[in-house]
């Protein structure tokens with residue numbers, strides 16, 4: 001399992017909770033001893049254009065600092081997806097997050113839809129024909145859902161259970177979909193943790209989710225899997241939560 005990270009993700013590019021100072025450091029600290037870190041290249045405008053309209057790209061460009069980090073985060077997601085396709089599971093420890101970024105608009109601390117950009121790239125290069133996106137963030141990834149609405153090749157699942165057991169059961173069944181998929185992509189938001197906004201999941205639940213995703217990938221798509229960071233705002237628990245997930249998700 002490789003972690004895709006760039007030191008520029010420490011930079012505070014705006015004033016929302018995803019961009020808060022000190023958010024990335026505890027995650028890096030929790031992972032850097034166990035996993036090899038790899039620096040991504042920024043995504044190209046062509047990469048962005050597979051998901052986003054020209055005017056949306058121009059809109060984000062108007063804030064150069066946000067744009068620079070946005071294309072770096074999208075590039076990190078692409079890198080994780082490409083490594084996963086080649087048989088090396090990977091996690092994009094990136095920000096800004098992406099799942100609230102739709103083709104022509106964005107909100108909720110997101111600018112470009114990192115996971116959608118990565119999946120569209122693999123599809124357009126005909127490396128994959130289909131994908132399963134599991135989003136366990138507290139919030140519904142409307143941007144990802146909008147990007148792939150009507151798609152027969154990409155399934156988007158966002159479990160919504162308000163009780164812990166029910167939520168986990170939804171995660172488990174979503175991975176057992178009858179629809180075939182060539183890769184599993186995880187929008188990993190940790191804001192549903194019991195000490196974060198959602199107040200629901202325990203740290204070990206992220207291990208369980210990671211393990212189920214790993215097993216499903218081995219069973220359905222030759223182990224091809226990657227994840228990218230979405231939400232998660234309690235800096236004091238983010239490190240152990242992301243670590244727990246990766247321990248289940250890696251071989």
Ligand SMILES: [Zn+2]
Nearest residue numbers: 137138139231
């Ligand atoms: Zn969220």
